Amino acid sequence: MAQQHREMTGTDTAGALLAAHLNAQATEFLRSLRLHRESTTDAQGAEESLEAARALRRAARRIGATLHTFRPLLDPEWASSLRPELAWLSGTLAQEHAYATRLDRLLESLHRLSGQPTVPVPAVGNRAAGRHGWAQPPVQSTETETSAPRGLTVGAAKAAALLERQLTLAKTRAHSTALQAFGSSRFHAVADNVAVLASEVPLTSTSEDLKPLAAQAESDLTEAVSALPLGQAGHPYNAGALVHGLASDTAPDAQDAPWLKVRSLLRLHRYAEEVLLGHATLEPRIADASHALNVHREAAAAAAAAAQAARTPRIAPATAYALGVLHADQRHEVEAARFAFQQAWLHEAVSTR
Structure with a gap:
């Protein structure tokens, strides 16, 4: 339409x-x-x-x-x-x-x-390619295979199968x-x-004027953003998201909640602007910030899924290790998304200095 x-x-x-x-x-x-x-x-x-x-x-x-x-x-x-x-x-x-x-x-x-x-490459020799291109570990290594890239470890292959099944x-x-x-x-x-x-x-x-109501949505967003640790998020590889992601509590990470709240409020602000202006092109700053928060949510959910899979009873240590590495990788993605949001949100202020 x-x-x-x-x-x-x-x-x-x-x-x-x-x-x-x-x-x-x-x-x-x-x-x-x-x-x-x-x-x-x-x-x-x-x-x-x-x-x-x-x-x-x-x-x-x-x-x-x-x-x-x-x-x-x-x-x-x-x-x-x-x-x-x-x-x-x-x-x-x-x-x-x-x-x-x-x-x-x-x-x-x-x-x-x-x-x-x-x-994914096709199956070669005694390696059977799975649905997503995962190669099964070789029955025995040959001199040719040893000189080629090793590919997936047994733990990563089994972790992939477990995640796909769940x-x-x-x-x-x-x-x-x-x-x-x-x-x-x-x-x-x-x-x-x-x-x-x-x-x-x-x-x-x-x-009644629509603009004050839309301005209130923007004000709620600004207040929620001010509560975020943007100073820490502005430092790449600060490991904040990873450290909190390693907490033993299985409940959703409390430190992710403020970012998810900002994502919801940013969406309300965008939709309020659509009422006033129609489907005009989004301001690049808002579009980039929205994209960063979407990536943040997806990475946080993926990390939780990897952690949940690692709690599966009686899995092999190598599988659990691969899932742990995957969890850490996704929490790093959360951290990178926060950095991207911080850069996008403060872009206007930085560019006017």
């Missing part, structure tokens, strides 16, 4: 702008839902179904964020009841893609750490959960509410 750049003018009331944005996002939601239902069961249809689900999830996120930021202009009971349902739907649809991305990220990191080529199972369960959600009465209630939103927005006020 084509999106047009727009700015608030004297002739545009706050209610009209807000209604137009919500109408557009609700229409995108319904269009994606129709494409998802019409997709076929072959390979092309499966890809179309996934893309439609991603588009539906994007629309649900934007509607939910708009209801949150501009709630003073909307019917409070209606908005407060719809927002959690949109968050549930978006979170449910995100899981399958998240597990697939996490698995790809971990396997690529294992390839890199073990010296495997980026593109995350593929999680992805399959997430897919089943998403299918069940699409067929549930809860989802149909959400779709019905969005269908109404496509034609009629329950506004309680049309005169």
